[in-house]
Amino acid sequence: MAGKRRISVTDVGEISVVRFSDRKIVDSANIEEMGEELSSLVEKEKRKFILLNFETVEFLSSAALNTLIRLDKKVKAAGGKLIMCGLRSEIMEVFKITRLDRVFQIKKTEAEGTTAFGL
Amino acid sequence: MSEPIWNWVHEESIPSSLDAGHKAIDYLLNTLTSYGWDGREYFHVQMAIEEAMVNAIKHGNKESPDKSVAVRFRIAENLVWIQLTDQGEGFNPEALPDPTDEEHLDQPHGRGVMLIKELMTGVHYNERGNQVTMHKVRQVDAGE
Numbered sequence: 001m002a003g004k005r006r007i008s009v010t011d012v013g014e015i016s017v018v019r020f021s022d023r024k025i026v027d028s029a030n031i032e033e034m035g036e037e038l039s040s041l042v043e044k045e046k047r048k049f050i051l052l053n054f055e056t057v058e059f060l061s062s063a064a065l066n067t068l069i070r071l072d073k074k075v076k077a078a079g080g081k082l083i084m085c086g087l088r089s090e091i092m093e094v095f096k097i098t099r100l101d102r103v104f105q106i107k108k109t110e111a112e113g114t115t116a117f118g119l
Numbered sequence: 120m121s122e123p124i125w126n127w128v129h130e131e132s133i134p135s136s137l138d139a140g141h142k143a144i145d146y147l148l149n150t151l152t153s154y155g156w157d158g159r160e161y162f163h164v165q166m167a168i169e170e171a172m173v174n175a176i177k178h179g180n181k182e183s184p185d186k187s188v189a190v191r192f193r194i195a196e197n198l199v200w201i202q203l204t205d206q207g208e209g210f211n212p213e214a215l216p217d218p219t220d221e222e223h224l225d226q227p228h229g230r231g232v233m234l235i236k237e238l239m240t241g242v243h244y245n246e247r248g249n250q251v252t253m254h255k256v257r258q259v260d261a262g263e
Contacts, residue, residue: 090162
């Protein structure tokens with residue numbers, strides 16, 4: 001597997017649990033790199049079930065949200081499932097305001113997220 | 120409304136690079152922290168200034184080295200005021216698609232402008248659309 005700088009991935013059975021290296025996901029070069037690393041997970045490594053754990057993330061911009069939307073489309077196109085967990089309340093509020101809570105499946109904890117794949 | 124008593128006023132002209140933008144943002148956010156802002160309202164200001172700065176530098180000035188962004192920050196008791204002016208052609212915030220419409224939900228446009236509007240107490244764009252002025256009033260000790 002190619003080295004990843006913006007994310008770290010732990011495979012738990014069929015599920016790839018992703019954690020983020022940046023506490024603040026704002027820098028556009030870093031967002032682009034994060035997007036490439038996430039895409040590679042789906043397109044090159046053929047992982048279908050992705051759980052994004054945001055526990056360590058304090059802030060993300062709308063550019064980061066756009067990257068997550070693109071990832072969700074890729075995962076769905078590949079017949080997989082993307083679930084998010086560990087969002088702090090401020091970030092959850094952003095998802096609610098933008099109604100992205102209706103686009104993404106969001107769970108509180110990693111355990112709930114893992115179960116939600118129904119595997 | 121009478122003019123607030125500003126405790127901190129900062130004005131500078133920054134180059135059209137996101138690095139310079141983030142340096143200015145950090146300066147504002149660190150100052151807000153020193154004035155006791157934290158939690159949800161601090162996050163709201165952080166989100167709004169981040170989105171407005173990216174709009175000014177990337178979409179307004181198109182990161183041109185010949186253009187700059189005029190940055191004005193002010194802090195009063197429980198109030199932060201922010202104005203960013205770029206040298207781009209401007210845009211009409213009303214003309215952006217509503218990013219919460221079902222058909223636009225997965226599209227990349229308009230989310231930043233919408234977040235600024237929702238998270239700040241007041242937002243105003245000049246007629247040309249190259250200047251955003253916004254403020255946030257902090258709710259003090261509501262639950263105590």
